Amino acid sequence: MRRINGTALVIVALVGTLGALAFPVWSYTDRAGTGPANLAAGTVPTRWGPLTASDRDLIVRVRLAGLWELPAAQQALERAPSGAMKEAADHLIVGHTDLDKRVRVVARDLGVELPNQPNEQQQGWLNQMTAAGTGKEYAKTWANLLRSAHGKIFPAIGAVRNQTRNSLVRQLASDANQTVLDHITVLEKTGEVDFEAIANDSVAGTTASPTGPPPPAAGVSPPEAPALTPSGDIGTTSRPSPGAPGTVNTGRPEPEDPEAPPAEQ
Numbered sequence: 001m002r003r004i005n006g007t008a009l010v011i012v013a014l015v016g017t018l019g020a021l022a023f024p025v026w027s028y029t030d031r032a033g034t035g036p037a038n039l040a041a042g043t044v045p046t047r048w049g050p051l052t053a054s055d056r057d058l059i060v061r062v063r064l065a066g067l068w069e070l071p072a073a074q075q076a077l078e079r080a081p082s083g084a085m086k087e088a089a090d091h092l093i094v095g096h097t098d099l100d101k102r103v104r105v106v107a108r109d110l111g112v113e114l115p116n117q118p119n120e121q122q123q124g125w126l127n128q129m130t131a132a133g134t135g136k137e138y139a140k141t142w143a144n145l146l147r148s149a150h151g152k153i154f155p156a157i158g159a160v161r162n163q164t165r166n167s168l169v170r171q172l173a174s175d176a177n178q179t180v181l182d183h184i185t186v187l188e189k190t191g192e193v194d195f196e197a198i199a200n201d202s203v204a205g206t207t208a209s210p211t212g213p214p215p216p217a218a219g220v221s222p223p224e225a226p227a228l229t230p231s232g233d234i235g236t237t238s239r240p241s242p243g244a245p246g247t248v249n250t251g252r253p254e255p256e257d258p259e260a261p262p263a264e265q
């Protein structure tokens with residue numbers, strides 16, 4: 001009797017130990033707050049791949065960008081004191097008219113509801129532009145509000161472009177990336193962008209120390225870095241960057257008609 005009890009105790013202890021070891025591994029993927037759980041939360045399957053909450057967020061943000069940038073650009077066509085600002089406004093109108101057609105097709109196919117009004121923050125920016133004085137004050141307000149907004153959506157597009165498993169969202173992120181970079185480029189060409197303010201704004205609230213190589217020492221030249229070249233005699237045909245320097249090639253096939261019925265399931 002004593003022997004049976006002893007053996008049973010050992011078995012119970014062993015099972016308990018194995019269970020305790022296995023539990024964290026087994027439960028890891030289902031635990032709320034972990035990466036896989038966050039990725040799965042709110043994800044729905046579609047014929048173009050899983051559609052996550054971040055995918056839907058990007059779709060809505062692309063639509064929202066057009067909702068405030070179009071009126072902002074139209075205002076500048078009337079009030080802009082320089083040709084460069086009118087040129088930037090032209091790019092904003094053309095870019096967001098195009099992108100809006102694309103995002104409406106994507107939202108229709110994926111069943112995502114789109115807003116029809118700028119959000120409160122964007123409305124505030126539009127009010128600031130409207131209230132700005134003439135000439136230089138208007139130019140500075142206009143260019144910096146727009147440049148700042150583009151700088152915030154730029155990395156968000158990159159993150160979704162990297163992680164999405166949905167082919168429609170992947171294409172939308174590529175298109176939006178080109179358009180946003182084009183808008184950043186033309187806004188900076190106005191000469192009104194305050195890079196100091198953007199740099200300070202981007203680190204506001206951060207506490208981590210900067211990482212990266214040390215600053216150059218005065219009077220010391222670093223060793224020259226040899227050129228990177230492919231080995232062997234290989235023929236290449238591509239170009240490092242399409243389009244003229246300082247321009248973003250936004251050429252792409254015409255968008256589909258967003259009014260057309262959804263593609264068949």
Ligand SMILES: [Fe+2]
Binds near residue numbers: 065095096179
């Ligand atoms: Fe834009």
